[in-house]
Amino acid sequence: MSAPTPPVHSPEIRRLSPIIEPGHTYGTVTDKISAIVLTRPASLGWFIGFTVTFAIVMMLNVALIWLFAKGVGIWGINIPIGWGFAIVNFVWWIGIGHAGTLISAILFLLNQKWRTSINRFAEAMTLFAVACAGVFPLIHTGRPWMAYYMFPYPSTMGIWPQFRSPVIWDVFAVSTYGTVSLLFWFVGLIPDLATLRDRAISKPKQIIYGMLAMGWRGSARHWHRYQSAYLLLAGLATPLVLSVHTVVSFDFAIAIVPGWHTTIFPPYFVAGAIYSGFAMVLTIAIPLRKAYDLEDFITMRHLENMAMVMLATGLIVAYGYFFEFFLSKYSGQKFDVFLVDQRLHGPYNHFYFALILCNILTPQLLWFQKVRTNVAMLFIMSIIINTGMWLERFVIVVISLTRDFMPSAWGRYSATFWDYATFVGTLGLFTMLLFLFVRVLPAISIAEMRELVAETSEEHK
Amino acid sequence: MIPEHRSHIFGMVGEFESEHALVHAVEKVREAGYRHVEAYAPFPVEGLSEALGLKRNRVPLITLIGGLCGGLGGFGFQYWVNVVSYPLNIGGRPLNSWPAFIPVTFELTVLGAALAAVFGMLALNGLPQPYHPLFNNERFSKHATTDRFYLCIEARDKKFQFEEVARLLQGLDAHHVAEVRDD
Numbered sequence: 001m002s003a004p005t006p007p008v009h010s011p012e013i014r015r016l017s018p019i020i021e022p023g024h025t026y027g028t029v030t031d032k033i034s035a036i037v038l039t040r041p042a043s044l045g046w047f048i049g050f051t052v053t054f055a056i057v058m059m060l061n062v063a064l065i066w067l068f069a070k071g072v073g074i075w076g077i078n079i080p081i082g083w084g085f086a087i088v089n090f091v092w093w094i095g096i097g098h099a100g101t102l103i104s105a106i107l108f109l110l111n112q113k114w115r116t117s118i119n120r121f122a123e124a125m126t127l128f129a130v131a132c133a134g135v136f137p138l139i140h141t142g143r144p145w146m147a148y149y150m151f152p153y154p155s156t157m158g159i160w161p162q163f164r165s166p167v168i169w170d171v172f173a174v175s176t177y178g179t180v181s182l183l184f185w186f187v188g189l190i191p192d193l194a195t196l197r198d199r200a201i202s203k204p205k206q207i208i209y210g211m212l213a214m215g216w217r218g219s220a221r222h223w224h225r226y227q228s229a230y231l232l233l234a235g236l237a238t239p240l241v242l243s244v245h246t247v248v249s250f251d252f253a254i255a256i257v258p259g260w261h262t263t264i265f266p267p268y269f270v271a272g273a274i275y276s277g278f279a280m281v282l283t284i285a286i287p288l289r290k291a292y293d294l295e296d297f298i299t300m301r302h303l304e305n306m307a308m309v310m311l312a313t314g315l316i317v318a319y320g321y322f323f324e325f326f327l328s329k330y331s332g333q334k335f336d337v338f339l340v341d342q343r344l345h346g347p348y349n350h351f352y353f354a355l356i357l358c359n360i361l362t363p364q365l366l367w368f369q370k371v372r373t374n375v376a377m378l379f380i381m382s383i384i385i386n387t388g389m390w391l392e393r394f395v396i397v398v399i400s401l402t403r404d405f406m407p408s409a410w411g412r413y414s415a416t417f418w419d420y421a422t423f424v425g426t427l428g429l430f431t432m433l434l435f436l437f438v439r440v441l442p443a444i445s446i447a448e449m450r451e452l453v454a455e456t457s458e459e460h461k
Numbered sequence: 462m463i464p465e466h467r468s469h470i471f472g473m474v475g476e477f478e479s480e481h482a483l484v485h486a487v488e489k490v491r492e493a494g495y496r497h498v499e500a501y502a503p504f505p506v507e508g509l510s511e512a513l514g515l516k517r518n519r520v521p522l523i524t525l526i527g528g529l530c531g532g533l534g535g536f537g538f539q540y541w542v543n544v545v546s547y548p549l550n551i552g553g554r555p556l557n558s559w560p561a562f563i564p565v566t567f568e569l570t571v572l573g574a575a576l577a578a579v580f581g582m583l584a585l586n587g588l589p590q591p592y593h594p595l596f597n598n599e600r601f602s603k604h605a606t607t608d609r610f611y612l613c614i615e616a617r618d619k620k621f622q623f624e625e626v627a628r629l630l631q632g633l634d635a636h637h638v639a640e641v642r643d644d
Contacts, residue, residue, distance in 0.1 A: 026503060026608035033499075152542065160542040164561035172568040178573045187579055195503070195606040214589035217596070218605050220500040222586045224510045228520040229582035233575055240571045247564055399553075450504040454480060 014401070019114045020452055021296040028240050029297075029449040033442050034199050036292050042439060045291065053432035060425025063418055065140065078412045081401045085419040086140035088393040089426065091248055093133035093275070094174065095389060096270075098241055099123050100126025101181055104188070105237035108230075113455070114305055115298040116448045122281050122436070123185040128433040132426040137170070137427025139422075166250040173247035180240055187226070190216050191447040204235045207310050217413065245273040258335040259343075259400035262327065274315040275359075276389035282382035284434065286375055289442065297444055304372045310385065311366040317392075318360045335405055342403045343395065347412065352395050358388025370420065375413045416458030471594035471643040472497075472615035474601060475635025480506040486633040487512040490614060496620035500603070501611040505632035515644060524574050524582035536566040540591045590617020594643040613641065 018031075067074060077084040100122040107115035107162050138144050150171045151163050161168045193213035200206045216222070242359035249269035282303065289298040327338040343352045365371045372378070398413050437443070477483045480502060487500050501508055510585050521631050539562040543549075583589070595613065596602050605611055612635065619643065623640070630638045 030503075030607045152538070158547065160547055163539045163542065163565055164558060166564075169564040169568075172565045176568040176572045179572060183575055183579045187582075191504070191606065198602055198606045210591070211589075215591050215593060215605075216588065217593055218501045218503055218504070219515055219586075220502065220509045221515060222588075223502065223505040224515050225518045225520050225582045225585050227505050228518055229524075229578045232521060232524045232578045236524075236571050236575050236578070240568075243564075243567060247568075250564070375574075448503045451575070454504065454506075 003289045012298065018123065018456070019299060019301055020117070020449070020456060021299065022456075024296065024449075026450045026453055028443075029453055030195060030199075030446050032294075033444050033449065034196060034445050036438065037196060037201055037440060038205070040292075043291070044359050046435065048440070050432065050435045052440075052446045053428045053435060054429025056425055057432050059421055062427060063421040063425055066141060066418065067290065067422070068144070072140070073417065074415055076415045076419055078411065079410050080404065081398060081413040083397050084413055085415050085423055087251075088390065088397050089423050090133050090136035090140070091269075091393045091397075092390045093129050093136070093426065093430075094248055095245060095276045096280045097126045097129035097133060097177070097181075098245060098270075098273035098278065098387070099281050100124070100129075101177075101184065101237050101241040102274055103281070104184060105234040105241060108234045109238060113452065114302055116364050116452050117169055117294075117444045118285060118302055118306075119283060119443075119448075120445045121284060121434075122187065123188070124437045124441070124443075125280060125284060125434070126277075127178070127185060128437075130174065131433070132179065132430050134178065135422075135426060135429075137174075156265045159308055166247065166254045169247045170251060173244050177240060177244045179283050180233070180237055184237055187230060187233060188427050188445055188448075189441065190214065190226075191218065192445060194218070195446050196442070198327040199373065242270055245269040257400050257404055258333075259324075259396065262324060264320055264327070268317060268324070271313045271316035271320065272389060272392060273312060275317055276386055277380040278310045278313070279385035279389070282310075283386065286379045286382075289437065292438070292443070294444065297449065300373055302336050303375065303378055304369075307366050307372040307378055308379075310382075311363060314359065314363040314366075314385070321356070321360065324407035330376060339400060339403060343399055346399065346403060348399050348402070351391050353397070355388055355391040355395055358384050359392060362388075400461075469644050470616045470623070471641040472613045472618075472621075473600060473623070473630060474595065474611055474613040475630035475633065476600060476604070476637040476639050477610040477612065480509070480610055482634060483612060484508050484512050486612050486630070486635065489604075489633055490612065490629065494620055495614050495618050495623075495626075497615040499613050499615065501595070501605050503606050503608060503610075504506070505611070519585060520578060520582050522577040525615050527577020527581070528570050529575030531575075532566055532570035534573070535569030536562055539565060543625055554558055594641050596644075598638070598639060598641055600637055 031224055075084055075086070077086075100119075103115050103122045103447075107119075108456060109324055138147050141147055150168065164212050172455075190213060194216035195204055196285040197209040197213045205332040246266040246269065253262060253265040281351070285298055285303070289295050325340055328340045342347060362381065365377075365381070371381070402411055402413060404410075475486070477486060483502065484502055484506065487498065487509065490498050491512070494623045499512065500506075500513060502509065539556060540559075542561075545559070550556075595605075595611075600609070602610055609613075612630065614621065614630070626639075627638050
């Protein structure tokens with residue numbers, strides 16, 4: 001059975017590198033993945049990581065309480081820059097949240113088998129990123145206790161939300177996206193929750209997982225309907241994931257502010273979202289597979305495929321930057337031409353150059369296979385790309401607002417301590433939720449891994 | 462068999478080593494004329510639905526209805542708000558500015574369809590269902606969601622004969638054939 005090791009440099013053979021290491025059975029994949037949740041004691045590293053991120057979440061709490069007490073004046077925003085860190089962070093987080101549903105829905109419809117071992121935690125990442133994103137528009141409203149005004153409910157005032165406004169579209173897009181992502185994730189979890197219920201030894205775990213599994217027993221009739229529902233959800237989530245960042249880009253594109261009012265925004269926002277989402281999946285996958293010995297399931301092939309998706313979407317983003325630049329110049333419209341000059345020569349041009357460096361120049365290294373298969377390089381690259389995507393939103397939001405039509409209305413923006421505390425706080429919230437997630441739910445879909453084992457053993461016969 | 466004893470029996474279950482053995486056994490059992498047959502697997506097995514003679518299910522239809530309700534309801538609501546409930550004349554622009562209503566209509570279509578797909582699937586499957594007689598079987602509750610495949614011939618089948626069913630399952634290479642008791 002033991003085949004000779006293929007030479008690594010041959011591209012034909014390398015392409016066949018496995019998406020699951022050979023020798024696994026239904027039992028071993030189940031044992032290995034469920035053990036992380038059920039039997040393996042939490043490591044010292046986990047406790048340290050959890051404690052640190054928990055402390056950061058407490059800082060977020062302080063920042064929010066101070067905000068509620070004092071109002072948005074504690075931030076760096078002021079007229080004309082009414083959209084500062086809050087909107088930058090919102091767009092950044094919601095972009096990161098795109099990869100999970102993309103991996104689970106679009107790659108599922110395209111029958112890409114390599115999605116199997118990364119879809120679960122990518123979906124969890126999506127949910128947590130959407131949760132972090134949701135914080136910002138809420139606190140940005142100034143009076144967050146009145147945020148329910150944005151939902152159409154029969155109020156005694158007799159008025160309704162303005163359905164012609166992109167801001168209300170955003171409410172519907174983001175809340176629908178959060179809900180559908182949660183449903184998709186939970187449906188995928190049901191068979192695994194049943195596995196955990198049956199394998200848990202302690203009574204409380206049996207009861208909790210048992211309630212969540214809802215009595216799933218793997219009946220063929222249930223699987224039959226389950227597969228229909230899962231396929232339909234994938235089909236529904238696909239246009240949804242493309243619509244969310246499109247609607248977010250409408251927040252800018254519908255406005256007449258120079259640098260925002262362009263038709264290229266929707267596709268270029270979506271590509272950017274996928275770009276940053278995959279970067280974040282890599283940022284999480286690389287330490288995860290190391291810490292829990294999951295190299296058999298999250299193989300080099302996964303990392304390399306994700307690197308290639310980043311390269312492709314990175315090129316779309318580069319195309320977007322180029323056309324944004326070109327069309328502004330070509331339009332001859334003086335405010336647009338002026339804005340491009342401001343990006344290159346204005347007070348925030350270092351952000352623009354850093355953005356080009358992070359998002360366009362550095363990722364070109366991914367053309368080299370040596371880089372794509374170097375775990376450390378990929379990890380650094382993923383962080384650089386996430387930084388670049390944050391800078392992109394900063395450039396879009398801040399440069400346009402500081403330099404619009406009337407020089408008398410120009411202004412400057414700089415973030416305050418509370419801006420940073422809130423942003424870092426959501427990073428802590430995101431990471432803390434991930435720490436909790438890997439301890440209480442299977443980070444890789446066990447049922448789908450069994451399916452993969454069945455398929456790969458078929459191929460070997 | 463003794464009749465009052467039989468009333469407590471839910472069925473007869475056999476355990477199989479592989480998905481191929483299970484599909485084969487399902488085919489044979491159905492050939493033998495049993496109809497109240499259910500197979501259990503830790504992952505969706507290809508060919509199992511066909512072997513059991515399962516036809517198209519109603520999840521897609523429910524999803525379509527959910528999507529239509531979400532979409533029509535979403536658009537209708539925005540129309541009602543802007544044209545009937547609180548019309549605002551802004552420079553004589555049309556009240557029914559339908560292109561501006563499309564994003565919310567789209568989102569609500571997807572939301573309605575997704576909710577219908579998930580809750581429709583759960584309802585058709587009869588979940589949540591905390592108790593099922595098969596959970597009484599120790600091997601089933603230990604292995605059915607991990608690495609073994611099960612076939613249960615239920616006692617409500619007209620042809621159900623205790624010994625005959627046991628013999629049939631054993632003849633199909635089932636390990637651990639056992640009765641499932643409903644108490």
